[in-house]
Amino acid sequence: MxxxxxxxxxxxxxxxxxxxxxxxxxxxxxxxxxxxxxxxxxxxxxxxxxxxxxxxxxxxxxxxxxxxxxxxxxxxxxxxxxxxxxxxxxxxxxxxxxxxxxxxxxxxxxxxxxxxxxxVAPDKLKAVMSRFNRTAAEVCEGQQMDMNFETRWDVTEAEYIDMIRLKTSVLLGYALELGGLIAGADAETNRHLYEGGVNIGIGFQLKDDLLDVYGDPAKFGKQVGGDILANKKTFLLIEALEKATGPLNDELNGWLTKTEFDKAEKVQAVTAIYDQLGIRQITEQRINAYFARGFANFDQLKADPTRRLLLTQFARQLVERES
Structure with a gap:
């Protein structure tokens, strides 16, 4: 197909x-x-x-x-x-x-x-709607957490991952689980579909954070460094705030508190701090870990290997995207 x-x-x-x-x-x-x-x-x-x-x-x-x-x-x-x-x-x-x-x-x-x-078929309706209602509520929870983070500087990696799981990833998980529910797949299979979608979704969002700083502007499709200019609490900034010490910490916080600055200079300076702290490598490791979990979930699916390959190939296109 x-x-x-x-x-x-x-x-x-x-x-x-x-x-x-x-x-x-x-x-x-x-x-x-x-x-x-x-x-x-x-x-x-x-x-x-x-x-x-x-x-x-x-x-x-x-x-x-x-x-x-x-x-x-x-x-x-x-x-x-x-x-x-x-x-x-x-x-x-x-x-x-x-x-x-x-x-x-x-x-x-x-x-x-x-x-x-x-x-959907009447015998599938309760499960489809019950899971959707839970997912819809979680998306709202994630959005509220994201707004809460705007006024906090102590956001942890764990909190951030949970926020993007709720705001973005659970809907990807539900989209896959919905297909399994409609097709009559068993509970274990639907769980692997859901968890696979959630893991791929977290990796997808972390990659978006990474591309905002290190992406090719011609391929990324929007301004590189936009998150830096907005002081957005991305995975990269949260890691940098946790790891920066001494003069590097002072420099980073200086850029975060400045109200007047040259945009290009700020992006270049904060990116240089990320480079010194190895933030790009840390982020890439997290991305690869979540993608690996997602593919491991898909490998557990009790389905025709050829059809399963179609799903995994599409997921790999998401993994390898540069925009």
């Missing part, structure tokens, strides 16, 4: 999906954010996981799209909280309309996500 078949099915269903018409201010923002594209990796993972155990993978298309709609709902609300002007290179919903419209449209998106997820 070519992954392009899954992608085409997702795109076709996106085109067919109706969110509502009136009032247009409520529904136009939903169509807008869903039209901005994105990797669509969550619904793709759901379809791949379903295909592991059944030829009837098309039964998972609408529930898979429900995961994607929920993901975009969280982005719409996150953009308001972050006061972000752009999403995928285009104005965010609250910038194009206003914050109140973005909040209300996001609320309707959540309802739409539930409607799509309800399109």
């Amino acid at each position: 070519n992954p392009a078949v899954f992608i085409e099915a997702i795109q076709a269903e996106l085109q067919r999906t109706k969110y509502g018409q009136y009032p247009p201010e409520l529904y136009d923002p939903i169509r807008y954010i869903m039209s901005l594209g994105g990797k669509r990796m969550r619904p793709l993972l759901t379809l791949m996981a379903t295909y592991l155990f059944t030829d009837d993978w098309k039964q998972a298309i609408r529930p898979a799209l429900g995961v994607e709609v929920f993901h975009n709902f969280t982005l719409m609300h996150d953009d308001i909280m972050d006061q972000a002007p752009l999403r995928r290179g285009q104005p965010t919903v609250h910038e194009r309309w206003n914050a109140n419209i973005a909040i209300l449209s996001g609320d309707v998106m959540l309802v739409n996500a539930y409607e799509l997820l309800l399109d």
Whole structure:
């Protein structure tokens, strides 16, 4: 099976999906954010996981799209909280309309996500919705932790990993588990799907932190060093704050407390501190460890080896990404 078949099915269903018409201010923002594209990796993972155990993978298309709609709902609300002007290179919903419209449209998106997820066999419905409800709550918990970290300088590595697990990774885990639930896989298999997705997701986010500092600007697709300029509590900064001592600690804290600075100079100086502390190597080790755990989970799946290879190859593309 070519992954392009899954992608085409997702795109076709996106085109067919109706969110509502009136009032247009409520529904136009939903169509807008869903039209901005994105990797669509969550619904793709759901379809791949379903295909592991059944030829009837098309039964998972609408529930898979429900995961994607929920993901975009969280982005719409996150953009308001972050006061972000752009999403995928285009104005965010609250910038194009206003914050109140973005909040209300996001609320309707959540309802739409539930409607799509309800399109499963009755005997699977309770498990699908129960696991989704838990996941949705965890995503909100992770977002709140991320906001809490903005005013803290004592965030530990363990706290940070838990935050990205909740905010980002559990939804990847659920996307895979959803495919297993729809296909009727056993509990142990669904656990490996979920944990594999969570581990890959943590590695994915840590790599995003790394690329923000060490990525190739031409490939990364956004400003390298943006996290440094914003003093964002990334894995790299948390490790540096834990490990820096003496003059290096003073220099790092000096850059973190400056309100006026040359942007290029700050990025270069903080990156140099990371280099001296070996932060890049530490981060790469953590990334590789989480990816290895994820692939170990996938190796435990009781599925046709050829179909399992399709999933692991796609996961490796995420691992090896440079953007």
